[in-house]
Amino acid sequence: MDMILTKPVVDGQKYKSIEVHKLIELNYDLGTLLAEDTNEFDVHHLRKDKNDYLLQLSRDNTQLLINQIWCLPTERIEDAIVAKLPIQKTRLPRMKHIPKPRPLTKWEQFSKAKGIVKKKKAKLSWDEQLKKWVPLFGYKKTQAEREKDWVLEVPANANPMEDQFEKNIQAKSERVAKNELQRLRNIAKSKNIKVPKVGVSNSEVSSAKDLQAAVTVAKASTASLGKFQKELPKEKEAKGVSDITPGASRKRKMPPVLGDVEKRENLAIVDTILNKRPKLNIEKAVARHINNEQVESSSMDRPKSVKKSGRKSKDNFKRPKGNSGQRTGGKSGGGRKRR
Amino acid sequence: MSVWQRVVKPTTRKGKKVLLKKEPQVIEGPKRALFFQGRKCSQKIRGLLEDLYDFKKPDAIKLHRKNDVTIFEDVKPVENMCRKHESPLFMLGSHSKKRPDNVVIGRMFNYNLLDMIELYVDSYEGLKEFAESITLGTKPCLLFNGALWDQTDELKQLKSLFIDFFQRETVDNIRIQGIEHSISFNATPDGKILLRSYKILLKKSGVKTPRVELEEIGPRVDFTLRRSKLADEDLMKEACRKPKELKIGKTKNISTNELGTTHGRIHIGKQEIKKIQTRKMKGLKKTAAERKAEKVRLNRAVKPTTVNGHR
Structure with missing residues (x-):
């Protein structure tokens, strides 16, 4: 077909040819109107007249590209002939990442896990x-x-001077505020923004855990970072508040160890292990004894389960597990170690 | 304690529209380019920036003030500028004693630097020095000449950068008479990159395809490679990912034979020959008696159920 198309040119010599000869064929990407010519340059010509050589080379390559484009299927759109370009072959990076689906809110996640369907x-x-x-x-x-x-009823245990209407309004506004906070938190979570903890919001709403956290943070909020604060008899330190507690860090900081100090500390550990005696919790032991007796007596009543209980009695002796016994002395509970 | 980054909530409808536009899209429009100067800028570089800005208009922004940036030491300010102007491509022109006549071309992905290449502008002749000109804003033909383009990583990346920078936008159709601009990038064996830009003249050839003649319109620039910061392979892969929506699925039951005719295979359900409406004729019409008989038959079929209901 090309032969027929190019024939008149050869015959007439009236017009210049559209044919171009190349050693290696060009790579085309018609979607981007791109042609890559991997042939070596004619160095001699390039050195002699750079711009003329480049003009010739570009003309040839443009001719080849135009030849390709003219072979594409065409269409007529409003007095203009347009060629339908194929899909772009060259992979170019995007501007931004591919849009992700909106992350689920905390409630949506929960309801999905539980299979809760919204009722209309x-x-x-x-x-x-x-x-x-x-x-x-x-x-x-x-x-x-x-x-x-x-009209509103005053509850029996309520303060008679308290305004129940006011209380209702307050409760409502608090619910709205909570919802708004949750909404913002969901947005922040979806956009990967760090949101600090709210702290203690309201003594009526907050749990014991919140209050404990508040106490821990408040105690450390002195000029000396809570070093001289007195401790209450059964005080526990809140966990997971190190990032909002002044002067606290998640890692334990050890002091630089001196030779004799280290030796003394290690000896103390060895002593505690060697001097260990089984600790007897009388209350617990008595309770277990009574429980065992009761179990046995009840099994005597039902002859069918005698065999089972007999077998079971071996297993009934439980080895004491770690961390379940009561400790004597020292601070109780975990938490940050203070030095 | 960490700083509370506020969740920006648009107060006006227009503001909301702006924020929505900034969000990642499945189909992205043409990439905008930002042209700006470094601490100092020579006349040559300023002219080059102006010319390339003309090529890239209207998807381009040109800043006129000098900026105190050293991009290879600290890229943050440039990232911020590109974020502010929503332009993933940038071109920085600068001039210093150590690196005279300097141009840095780079691009961003997700407002973070993807890759950039520093070029030395050896010689430059601007658009104004050439008599010919074209209507700027058309999609150009891009030509990459020389065997070197595929040989080194730097040149490969530079090629990708140049395509990204000059291809304007991806289109489905193109008016074939409107192709009138050709830009050629030549990587010569002596390590130079020569940029030439031509006007395409379509002449008669005696056949359907026209004969191409070129006329140089400028700018005529000779580059030499300097420093570069290439893209991380993983990041590039991530950036080049195609969204699921744009992937073309398998076409079933459609085939094309050697002659180019398309054949499709379609599924038709079983035909019920007895119920087919054939040609209507007076002779085949039901008589009044026949119609009555059919009615009675239908009624009988219905009646027993009603009787059951009464019981």
Whole structure:
């Protein structure tokens, strides 16, 4: 087919040829209008007249590229002939990463794990007390609620001087604030932003754990980082608060060890191990004894299970496990070691 | 304690639109390029930046002030600039005693530096020095001449950078008479990279395909490689990943034969010959008696169920 196409040129000599001869064929990427010529340069010509040589070379290569483009299927769009380009072969890096799906919120994760499916609620519901249809949300719902709660009961153990209406409003605003906080936390989590701990929000809402954390942080918040603070008799230190406790670090810091100090410490450890005597917790032992007796007596009542209990009695003796016994003396509980 | 980074929540509709636009997209538009100067800049480099900015318009921004950046020592300020102007490509021109007439071409991925290459501008003749000109903004033909382009990592990366920089945008269709710009990049054996840009003239050839003639329009630049910071292989792989949505799936039941005819195979359910509507004729029409009989038959089929219901 090429032969037929190029024939008139050879015959007439009127026009210049569109043919170009190359030792190695070019690589084309028509999607990007790109041609790669891997042939060696004619160094002699290049040195003699650089720009002329480059013009010739580029003309030839452009001709080859144009020849390729003219072979592509064409279309007519509004008086213009357009060639349909193939898909780009050259792989170029993207600007930004591929969009990721929105990460699930904490509740969505939980509900997915538990298989909780959201139920659709009706937009209107019949209120027996008011005898009218009340919407699920909106100003009419608020109006209805205000109508319903025109009087509030004071709970028996509540302070009679406390304003129950005020309390309701307070509770509502706190719920809204909590929801907003959770929403922001979800966004922050999805965008990989670090959010500091809130600390202790409200004494009524916070748990014992929160309060313990607050005590630990507050005690360390002195000029001397809590070194001279007195300890309460059964005080425990909160865990996992080292990043908000002043002067605390997650790693234990050991002092530089001197020769004789190290020796003394190691000897002390050896002594404690060698001098160990089995500790007897009388209360626990008595309780176990009584329990065993009871088990035996109950098994006597039921003759069928005698065999089982007999076999079981061997296993009934439990070896004391570590960390379950009571310790005497010293600080109880774990936590950060203070020096 | 760590700094609280606020979650930026748009207050206006317009602000929201801007933020949405900045989010990663499946199909990305043309890459914008940022042109700016370093501490000092020679007239030559300034002209080059201006010319290449003209080539890249309107997907380009040119900054006019000098910037105190040493990009190979600290890339952070440049990353911030590119983030601010939302442009993943950048071109920095500078001039110093140690490295005169310097140009750094680079690109970003996710607002972090992917790769950059420093070039020395050996000689330069601007757009203004050539008589010919073209309507700027057309998609150019890119030519890479020389066997060296595929031989070293640096040149491979530079080729990729040049394609990224000059290809303008990816298109499905192109008006064939509108192809009028050709840029050639030549890697010569003496280690130079010669950039030439030409106007394409399509002449009669006696056949359908036209004869191509070129006329130089400038700029005419000779580069020499200097320092470079190539992309990490893993990062490059990550950056070149194609989204799932754009991957072309397997086409089933469609084939093309040697003559170029497309054949498709389709599935048709079983035909029920008895129910097919054939040609309607007066002679085949049901008579009134026949229709009545059919009605009675249908009623009988229905009746027993109603009786059962009454019981």
